[in-house]
Amino acid sequence: MKKHSLRQNMAEIRQVFMKEIRGVFNDNGVILIFIVAGLLYPILYNLIYYDENVCELPVAVVDDARCDASCRFIHKIDATPEIDLRYECANMEEAKTLMRHRKINGIIYFPRDYGTKLAKLEQTKVMVFCDMSSFLYYRSILLGSNHAMLDELKHIELVRYNATGIEGEAAQQLVTPVRYDEINMFCPTGGYSSFLIPAILVMIVHQTLLLGVSVRYGTENEERKKRMEEGVFNTTVGRALAYFIIYAIVAAFDLVAVPRMFNLPHIGNPWELCQFIPPFLLATIFFSMTIGAFIRKRETGILTMISLSLIFLFISGVAWPTPNIPIVWRYLSYLIPSTHGMHGYIRINSMGASIRDIPFEYISLWAQAIIYFITACLSLKYANRRYNYASIDKKVVSLPNPSEA
Amino acid sequence: MKQPNISGAFWREIERIRKRPRYLAISLFLLVFSYVFFITLMDEGQPQKLPIAIVDEDGSYFSRRLTHEINTMQGVEVVAVYTNHSEARRAMQRSEIYAFMDIPEGTYNEVLTFRRPHIAFYTNNAYLMAGSLSYRSLLTIANLASGAVQREILRKKGFDENTIMGLIQPIAIEARSIGNPNANYESYLLTTILPGVLGLLLLMLTTYVIGIEMKERTSRQWLHSAGNSLAAALIGKLLPYFLIFTLLGILGDIILFGFLHYPMDGSQLIVILSTLLYLTATQAISVLIIGALPSLRLALSVSALYGVMSFSLSGFTYPVSQMFTALQGIVNLFPLRHYYQIYITNAMYATGGWQLLRPMLALSLFAILPLFVYKRLHKALIYLNYPQK
Numbered sequence: 001m002k003k004h005s006l007r008q009n010m011a012e013i014r015q016v017f018m019k020e021i022r023g024v025f026n027d028n029g030v031i032l033i034f035i036v037a038g039l040l041y042p043i044l045y046n047l048i049y050y051d052e053n054v055c056e057l058p059v060a061v062v063d064d065a066r067c068d069a070s071c072r073f074i075h076k077i078d079a080t081p082e083i084d085l086r087y088e089c090a091n092m093e094e095a096k097t098l099m100r101h102r103k104i105n106g107i108i109y110f111p112r113d114y115g116t117k118l119a120k121l122e123q124t125k126v127m128v129f130c131d132m133s134s135f136l137y138y139r140s141i142l143l144g145s146n147h148a149m150l151d152e153l154k155h156i157e158l159v160r161y162n163a164t165g166i167e168g169e170a171a172q173q174l175v176t177p178v179r180y181d182e183i184n185m186f187c188p189t190g191g192y193s194s195f196l197i198p199a200i201l202v203m204i205v206h207q208t209l210l211l212g213v214s215v216r217y218g219t220e221n222e223e224r225k226k227r228m229e230e231g232v233f234n235t236t237v238g239r240a241l242a243y244f245i246i247y248a249i250v251a252a253f254d255l256v257a258v259p260r261m262f263n264l265p266h267i268g269n270p271w272e273l274c275q276f277i278p279p280f281l282l283a284t285i286f287f288s289m290t291i292g293a294f295i296r297k298r299e300t301g302i303l304t305m306i307s308l309s310l311i312f313l314f315i316s317g318v319a320w321p322t323p324n325i326p327i328v329w330r331y332l333s334y335l336i337p338s339t340h341g342m343h344g345y346i347r348i349n350s351m352g353a354s355i356r357d358i359p360f361e362y363i364s365l366w367a368q369a370i371i372y373f374i375t376a377c378l379s380l381k382y383a384n385r386r387y388n389y390a391s392i393d394k395k396v397v398s399l400p401n402p403s404e405a
Numbered sequence: 406m407k408q409p410n411i412s413g414a415f416w417r418e419i420e421r422i423r424k425r426p427r428y429l430a431i432s433l434f435l436l437v438f439s440y441v442f443f444i445t446l447m448d449e450g451q452p453q454k455l456p457i458a459i460v461d462e463d464g465s466y467f468s469r470r471l472t473h474e475i476n477t478m479q480g481v482e483v484v485a486v487y488t489n490h491s492e493a494r495r496a497m498q499r500s501e502i503y504a505f506m507d508i509p510e511g512t513y514n515e516v517l518t519f520r521r522p523h524i525a526f527y528t529n530n531a532y533l534m535a536g537s538l539s540y541r542s543l544l545t546i547a548n549l550a551s552g553a554v555q556r557e558i559l560r561k562k563g564f565d566e567n568t569i570m571g572l573i574q575p576i577a578i579e580a581r582s583i584g585n586p587n588a589n590y591e592s593y594l595l596t597t598i599l600p601g602v603l604g605l606l607l608l609m610l611t612t613y614v615i616g617i618e619m620k621e622r623t624s625r626q627w628l629h630s631a632g633n634s635l636a637a638a639l640i641g642k643l644l645p646y647f648l649i650f651t652l653l654g655i656l657g658d659i660i661l662f663g664f665l666h667y668p669m670d671g672s673q674l675i676v677i678l679s680t681l682l683y684l685t686a687t688q689a690i691s692v693l694i695i696g697a698l699p700s701l702r703l704a705l706s707v708s709a710l711y712g713v714m715s716f717s718l719s720g721f722t723y724p725v726s727q728m729f730t731a732l733q734g735i736v737n738l739f740p741l742r743h744y745y746q747i748y749i750t751n752a753m754y755a756t757g758g759w760q761l762l763r764p765m766l767a768l769s770l771f772a773i774l775p776l777f778v779y780k781r782l783h784k785a786l787i788y789l790n791y792p793q794k
Contacts, residue, residue, distance in 0.1 A: 028706075047729035123576070125579050130582045130583060131583060132588070134720070136722075137724070146544075174558060178516060180523065182525070195532070195533035309713055320446060
């Protein structure tokens with residue numbers, strides 16, 4: 001290997017950098033992934049997960065009891081934000097038909113003996129049937145009916161204590177001897193988009209970068225005719241710099257601007273994000289470059305990486321809680337930059353943590369950046385030697401003459 | 406004029422697969438990997454023993470009793486007992502716990518003197534699933550705590566046990582989840598995610614096998630093998646992949662509904678039929694994409710970007726009715742959406758009729774999509790007039 005002066009090295013890095021920038025912008029497929037997907041997908045996903053909460057779900061009520069108590073309960077259920085009692089059915093059959101036609105997402109059923117059991121001071125039951133086609137329906141309907149039930153419960157208890165001669169403050173003391181407050185931290189509305197979109201934003205940055213870089217490398221490996229002139233180290237640095245500059249803009253838009261544009265949680269300090277995003281980008285870039293060198297053809301990269309998106313999302317422990325992920329998958333997930341990226345980003349952006357609060361993620365990302373930088377150099381060296389075959393692979397395929405056809 | 410020759414194209418494709426099995430092999434590997442990954446990931450059905458903490462500033466019989474009761478719940482597990490609020494909050498920010506219950510100093514004393522103390526529970530909604538599951542457990546405990554105190558007091562007042570139960574828990578809600586009796590998260594997600602992965606891989610593979618003919622300039626040879634009929638060429642070429650993926654799709658259905666016993670109230674035949682229709686629709690979309698953009702590079706990128714959208718837009722995690730209004734029509738352009746609707750109607754509600762027919766019809770309609778680009782694709786295959794680089 002030739003020894004270069006620092007100045008020559010710098011010149012070479014600059015050369016690689018310019019070449020890569022030109023390469024990216026001359027390739028429609030890559031532009032589509034880097035720029036169009038990188039910038040439009042965050043907006044698109046915000047439009048998909050548009051409403052924070054699933055509320056006012058259409059529900060039918062079947063009231064076989066037809067008494068004061070059931071009426072009062074029904075009104076309370078209707079008053080919850082989650083449930084809208086749109087239909088009142090004469091019997092269960094009617095309600096089931098509505099359910100089958102997907103006109104309603106749930107049925108609330110008061111049995112005939114609801115009132116009499118209450119009068120006899122026995123425990124009485126209300127049945128709630130939930131549409132399980134989406135868990136969000138299930139969650140909302142159970143939440144709504146449970147809150148209405150707790151309120152009704154207290155009302156009934158109070159009336160009963162009054163009847164036994166316990167009144168006023170004494171009765172109150174009995175009904176709720178221990179009061180409780182429920183506090184939803186970091187995302188007071190408990191909304192689905194506030195929870196999912198921050199993770200998706202990190203995923204978009206990670207996956208578009210991974211796809212784009214694999215496509216670039218696949219194309220290069222496929223079309224390589226001779227060994228690279230530039231050194232492996234300089235090439236890795238120069239290219240990484242090109243991706244980093246493009247993605248600094250994409251990430252600033254996706255991870256900093258988008259949550260503010262769409263009013264997602266953004267209690268994080270932008271300065272903390274500025275410290276967090278560079279190691280995440282570097283880890284992702286070098287991770288992608290390491291993989292990229294093993295991709296022999298342009299198409300392989302896109303084919304493989306796209307179907308890994310869902311796996312990366314689920315393995316991270318954002319959708320399915322980390323402690324419940326089998327140990328093998330959990331350790332595997334630590335190798336992927338998106339795992340630390342998502343956890344770190346959610347904690348800074350949605351939970352207001354600082355860099356000092358997320359040492360594991362922050363250090364892991366820097367460690368990944370360093371290790372993957374080394375592997376990126378090594379795998380580029382490998383690719384440089386391995387894919388030197390353009391001359392032998394150029395098979396000339398004879399085409400049948402169109403006039404024959 | 407030669408006769409359209411489907412089998413010519415079919416055997417040519419089989420030969421191509423035999424010579425270069427790489428892409429098919431990669432796709433099949435990814436498919437198997439996805440099945441193994443998702444099935445092993447969500448083994449538990451519903452997350453259990455989520456880590457939570459107690460902030461016990463009271464240090465009394467009452468607070469220890471409460472901690473004990475929380476530990477008996479299946480959904481959560483107390484992993485730490487802190488003595489002040491800020492420690493717990495920091496643990497939450499480090500994601501060591503998903504929720505905590507705060508029992509302030511003097512709680513037990515206030516209970517005994519009827520001053521109705523406040524306890525509080527905090528849940529982390531930045532991780533929605535873990536947060537809302539631990540919320541449910543803590544809400545139950547908070548209400549049970551009141552009940553336990555009430556019972557003690559009423560006993561001392563001389564009421565008998567039956568009257569006490571009627572007094573403190575007069576109503577109970579019995580929840581029935583239709584079509585998924587155990588509220589199993591695994592079966593809910595995987596019945597749509599895994600067919601989604603199947604479709605995504607087939608979409609990419611189909612786009613690739615058509616596009617590569619143009620990239621390698623072998624497309625005339627391909628047309629020639631099918632008697633110069635594009636229809637025959639397409640059918641012959643796509644058939645092997647369709648057969649392989651259909652077989653795997655049905656195998657997947659057997660694994661999910663047979664071995665793993667996911668709820669299935671409807672007809673197995675409809676499951677298989679919907680898989681067939683779904684895969685046909687997916688291939689039709691590939692042809693549409695490569696026909697509209699007869700350049701492998703661009704077509705593959707577009708297929709990928711379209712393919713990943715189908716998971717969110719199928720509406721199985723987040724209901725379509727809550728999406729941005731303009732998007733609510735667009736969801737119909739994704740076969741997975743219709744597949745999911747057939748699944749709901751068939752497996753969960755076990756009904757037929759229009760509810761079942763509509764998505765099936767919609768899936769069948771996808772099959773005519775290639776007609777829109779038929780001429781364009783034909784020209785592109787003959788003249789190779791689109792840049793492949």
